[in-house]
Amino acid sequence: MNAYHLQQPAQRWEDAIPTGNGPLGILVHGHLCQDAILINHDRCWLEQPRPDLPDFAPLLPGIRRLQAEGRWVEAARLHPQAQRECGYRLDVADYHPLGELWWNHPDLAPTTGWSAGLDHATGEIRIAWDMDGRRHERRGFVSRADDAIIFTTTGWCPGSLSLDCRLRPYRIEGVTDYGSGRAPQWRSPPIAWSAISGDGWHAHIGRYADGREFGAVIEVLALGSGTVRSNDYWGGPWTGVAGADGALVRIACWHGEPSATAIPRLRAHLATLPLDYATLLARHCAVHQPLADAFALDLGADETERARSNGSLLDEAFQGRVLPALVERMVAHQRHLLIAATRDGAWPANLQGRWNGDYAPAWQSDYHGDINVQMTYWPAPLTGLARLIEPLADYYFAFLDDYRLNARRLFGCRGIFLPTCQATHGQVRHGDFVQWTGGAGWIGQHWWEHWLTTGDRDFLRRRTLPWLRETAAFYLDFITIRDGVAHFSPSLSPENHPQGRPMVVADATMDAAICRETLSNLLAALAVLAEDDPDEPRYRALLAALPDYAVNDAGGLKEWLHPDLPDNQEHRHLSHLYGLFPGLEITDEDPATFAHAVRALELRQCNLGSMAGWSYAFMACLWARAGDGPRAKRNLDLLLRTCTTPNLFTWHNDWRSQGLSLFWGHGALPPFQIEAGMGLVAAVCEMLVRHRPGHLHLLPALPAEWPRGQVRGLTTRCGVTIDMVWAEGGHRIEAVLHATVAVRLQLTLPGPDSEGRSRLDLDIPAGTSAHAFDLRPAPGKRHVGLAD
Numbered sequence: 001m002n003a004y005h006l007q008q009p010a011q012r013w014e015d016a017i018p019t020g021n022g023p024l025g026i027l028v029h030g031h032l033c034q035d036a037i038l039i040n041h042d043r044c045w046l047e048q049p050r051p052d053l054p055d056f057a058p059l060l061p062g063i064r065r066l067q068a069e070g071r072w073v074e075a076a077r078l079h080p081q082a083q084r085e086c087g088y089r090l091d092v093a094d095y096h097p098l099g100e101l102w103w104n105h106p107d108l109a110p111t112t113g114w115s116a117g118l119d120h121a122t123g124e125i126r127i128a129w130d131m132d133g134r135r136h137e138r139r140g141f142v143s144r145a146d147d148a149i150i151f152t153t154t155g156w157c158p159g160s161l162s163l164d165c166r167l168r169p170y171r172i173e174g175v176t177d178y179g180s181g182r183a184p185q186w187r188s189p190p191i192a193w194s195a196i197s198g199d200g201w202h203a204h205i206g207r208y209a210d211g212r213e214f215g216a217v218i219e220v221l222a223l224g225s226g227t228v229r230s231n232d233y234w235g236g237p238w239t240g241v242a243g244a245d246g247a248l249v250r251i252a253c254w255h256g257e258p259s260a261t262a263i264p265r266l267r268a269h270l271a272t273l274p275l276d277y278a279t280l281l282a283r284h285c286a287v288h289q290p291l292a293d294a295f296a297l298d299l300g301a302d303e304t305e306r307a308r309s310n311g312s313l314l315d316e317a318f319q320g321r322v323l324p325a326l327v328e329r330m331v332a333h334q335r336h337l338l339i340a341a342t343r344d345g346a347w348p349a350n351l352q353g354r355w356n357g358d359y360a361p362a363w364q365s366d367y368h369g370d371i372n373v374q375m376t377y378w379p380a381p382l383t384g385l386a387r388l389i390e391p392l393a394d395y396y397f398a399f400l401d402d403y404r405l406n407a408r409r410l411f412g413c414r415g416i417f418l419p420t421c422q423a424t425h426g427q428v429r430h431g432d433f434v435q436w437t438g439g440a441g442w443i444g445q446h447w448w449e450h451w452l453t454t455g456d457r458d459f460l461r462r463r464t465l466p467w468l469r470e471t472a473a474f475y476l477d478f479i480t481i482r483d484g485v486a487h488f489s490p491s492l493s494p495e496n497h498p499q500g501r502p503m504v505v506a507d508a509t510m511d512a513a514i515c516r517e518t519l520s521n522l523l524a525a526l527a528v529l530a531e532d533d534p535d536e537p538r539y540r541a542l543l544a545a546l547p548d549y550a551v552n553d554a555g556g557l558k559e560w561l562h563p564d565l566p567d568n569q570e571h572r573h574l575s576h577l578y579g580l581f582p583g584l585e586i587t588d589e590d591p592a593t594f595a596h597a598v599r600a601l602e603l604r605q606c607n608l609g610s611m612a613g614w615s616y617a618f619m620a621c622l623w624a625r626a627g628d629g630p631r632a633k634r635n636l637d638l639l640l641r642t643c644t645t646p647n648l649f650t651w652h653n654d655w656r657s658q659g660l661s662l663f664w665g666h667g668a669l670p671p672f673q674i675e676a677g678m679g680l681v682a683a684v685c686e687m688l689v690r691h692r693p694g695h696l697h698l699l700p701a702l703p704a705e706w707p708r709g710q711v712r713g714l715t716t717r718c719g720v721t722i723d724m725v726w727a728e729g730g731h732r733i734e735a736v737l738h739a740t741v742a743v744r745l746q747l748t749l750p751g752p753d754s755e756g757r758s759r760l761d762l763d764i765p766a767g768t769s770a771h772a773f774d775l776r777p778a779p780g781k782r783h784v785g786l787a788d
Helices: 059-068 072-086 259-271 277-292 310-318 324-340 372-377 386-397 400-411 439-454 457-478 509-529 536-545 591-605 613-625 629-642 675-688
Strands: 004-006 017-020 024-028 034-041 099-104 112-119 124-131 134-142 149-154 161-168 191-198 201-208 213-223 227-233 236-244 246-255 296-298 480-482 485-487 689-692 695-698 709-715 720-727 732-739 743-748 759-764 769-773 783-786
Touching: 004 310, 004 324, 017 112, 017 124, 017 134, 017 324, 024 134, 034 246, 059 072, 099 149, 099 213, 134 277, 149 277, 161 191, 161 201, 161 213, 161 246, 191 227, 191 236, 201 236, 201 259, 213 227, 213 236, 213 259, 236 246, 246 259, 277 324, 296 324, 310 324, 310 629, 324 629, 324 675, 372 386, 372 439, 372 613, 372 675, 386 439, 386 457, 400 457, 439 457, 439 509, 457 509, 457 536, 485 536, 509 536, 591 613, 613 629, 613 675, 629 675, 675 689, 675 709, 695 720, 695 732, 732 743, 732 759, 759 769
Parallel strands: 695 743
Antiparallel strands: 004 112, 017 024, 024 034, 034 099, 099 161, 112 124, 124 134, 134 149, 149 246, 161 236, 191 201, 201 213, 213 246, 227 236, 296 709, 480 485, 689 695, 709 720, 720 732, 732 769, 743 759, 769 783
16 A cells, blocks of 8 residues: 655645535645644635726727837836726736644653654545554544544543533634744634634634634543643633543635624534434445546556655655655545545645645735646546536636636637636736736636547537537627638737847747637537537638747747747746647657657757746646656656655646756745646546547556556546556556447557567447457567457
């Protein structure tokens, strides 16, 4: 068993153990005498004023005229200047903590044997220690079934447990780092805090300036002997037990409801729950465990390696040896994070998933749509978590009216325009990114992939098709065609700029690639659903007018198609390679374009000091699509070596100045961001199976470090889910392809079979499986047929 466990308690929330149920997330530090358990809620945002969006559409002709004249700097200044002149400034809301559970043992004796771990199958956290000759435990989880935070502590001598629990704001008190020479100043959030208490319970309440309230209710029950007690000290109420054998702690949270109604409602809810921890955990596991068990990965790691702590494996990685056990554990943990941060009825995972201990987090911990949100959800359709796409769609569809307003007021266009960053609404933020038009198309890729991997026609009709139509309507109005060629003006390639030019220019390669994908998928969706669209001829005409890829002097794909815009390779984004990944357009069936894309990737790989943590995950995905297992593995290794912490969170960049990523200065710790770990999962899947409609390639980028292994539940874009075992570096394979709908595909093997074939055509009826296997009676022999 490859078990997630730490070597010592966490000092900061960024290093604590995470779990959650979708709307709620917690971080457990693992301190014994006094533990601070951070609580997050998906709707806890410090909302900012929302001014009216002025009509900036009249600026568009002037921007285009100046760009056509090569006056790039003047053109780029028009929008920011107009925003300043009319006073338009919109700040995105900050995601903030709901509070914390302070867990206090007032008379804990000296302890030994500390351990802390997380069970990915159940989402349960366990802290254990030895004291007075007995093994003690604190266990907890966030119930997906009962929408409550549950903790228990056991192992105590009968009648010996004293425990006090307090809900309170998370770290708003003054803090001094004694001896460090620093006195950190934490911004006091615009929240009024209060508490009320009763017999065996109390409530923590936060109130925004506009009167909205949020908070939590806690109840503590004594197990065995003992009594429940209530106190008021250290600035607030406490609820605990004395003289008990153990304790059961139950917490329910709310947001956006007056405390006068929320507190009695939640107390009534807690009163309906079972009084024993095992039953509560079983109810939760019945909902949680099917998601966790839908996918499994075994890279042939040694059991002694799997028994090592997270920190021990990362220490090995820092020295340049990334063990298969670490990759296995990372994949399992990132899936856990995605499950713990996503649920029907909740908002999707944000920039930090569901876990944040700051009131002014980096980039507001918002929804960043120029790679971060997308990368976070790349693993969902591939690893048995396709149902988690629905909450992502719910979030974005809720703001369609805002996106339509953006399109009208910014460009005078129909359709939708997504902001690069957003939180509690969809109105565009001030700044240069009001001119990046690729957001809606890129998010729409998730809706199309959901159809490819699930065959869900209802989702295709209800979500995918309407979104693609709205996106295409914007393109029809926005794009200009000159001499038969479509142009994007203004345009930018996130978040890069051509050498000697501003960021806002024209004809970014990514814009053309996203538009081509959107129109192609829209036409395919119309065909599948047999729907008529009066704009179909216009879609086809625009698709035919989209420009081809351009090539720079070094032989790589250009990042900007305009001839006057030279590439800038020193950047963390690789937007011009969208067609290779995450898009499906560039394949080895077009050898020339494919080779130019690979060359462009080589050029960017040479500038490691410009990279973020997620850049390595992205490059691993790109190298996997290129069929280069060693280079894909190298980028995974760089991510694990530079930007991964012992709790297996991934950071924006390395803090140790190794020259392997961006560096923000000594003593400046970079922020935790969730997407890089999710990109790692997607890269591993791409290394094991490459897939697009009608095409399936087994082990296309298998590195030498994974000579044997198995994967279960890898879902593909060609309508089949794969269970596969391999050995001898991929020379021996057994794979079962499960189809829920009728599938016709071309299967590519990693080498020729006994008849010299490396590609086989398969027809798999709905509800059956194709069985590709190699019994290896002789080198290279493979057989493909229907499974019994």
